[in-house]
Amino acid sequence: MSKSNYTVREATEADASAINDIVNYEIGTSVNNFNYSSRSEEDGLAWFRSTINGGYPILVAVAPETNAIAGYASLGSFRQKDGYRFTAEYSVYIHQDHRRRGLGRLLLRDLLIKAKELNFHAIIGSISEGNEASLKLCAEFGFRVVGTMRENGYKFDRWIDNTFVELIL
Numbered sequence: 001m002s003k004s005n006y007t008v009r010e011a012t013e014a015d016a017s018a019i020n021d022i023v024n025y026e027i028g029t030s031v032n033n034f035n036y037s038s039r040s041e042e043d044g045l046a047w048f049r050s051t052i053n054g055g056y057p058i059l060v061a062v063a064p065e066t067n068a069i070a071g072y073a074s075l076g077s078f079r080q081k082d083g084y085r086f087t088a089e090y091s092v093y094i095h096q097d098h099r100r101r102g103l104g105r106l107l108l109r110d111l112l113i114k115a116k117e118l119n120f121h122a123i124i125g126s127i128s129e130g131n132e133a134s135l136k137l138c139a140e141f142g143f144r145v146v147g148t149m150r151e152n153g154y155k156f157d158r159w160i161d162n163t164f165v166e167l168i169l
């Protein structure tokens, strides 16, 4: 299925549950998300609302015919202090059945366009050790590797390094 069959649009609250399922798959199976336990539907909705109310975008990719949510991309707070207000941290998650079809690229591209419209200046990514897909994807858009923090994560009984990337818009 070509990527051109997918559509990208702004997410609505009705998408929060599907987004949550995508995140929970990653929590359960990988170190790409440092949470240990699944996020409840209620907490997923609270995340959705606080993201939107905080002035950050959430985009979804919708699969053709089924209209299933195939992935999402969002911005969120990097740090709370006032001086960081033009900086945001991005997330892109693609449902495991829809990977490697160009959707991560499609969503990240549209997210960065949106970020610029919203007047963000610096976009940060935090990439766990071993996530080559994510490193390659962000490099395509000009993200620069800032550095790798050693063993700042712990999951599945092991320490995990974390690489920070940044793009100035």
Ligand SMILES: CC(C)(COP(=O)(O)OP(=O)(O)OC[C@H]1O[C@@H](n2cnc3c(N)ncnc32)[C@H](O)[C@@H]1OP(=O)(O)O)[C@@H](O)C(=O)NCCC(=O)NCCS
Pocket: 026, 032, 090, 091, 092, 093, 094, 095, 098, 099, 100, 101, 102, 103, 104, 105, 106, 125, 126, 127, 131, 132, 133, 134, 136, 137
């Ligand atoms: C990282 C992720 C978003 C990529 O999404 P995707 O839709 O599968 O990626 P795309 O099809 O758009 O691929 C874009 C490029 O990324 C790289 N890439 C994607 N998947 C890859 C993989 N499994 N291995 C190596 N490179 C990969 C390639 O350079 C690819 O370009 P190519 O297909 O022309 O070679 C997806 O793997 C994912 O959701 N992973 C789990 C969640 C996550 O880690 N999110 C990022 C943390 S913020």
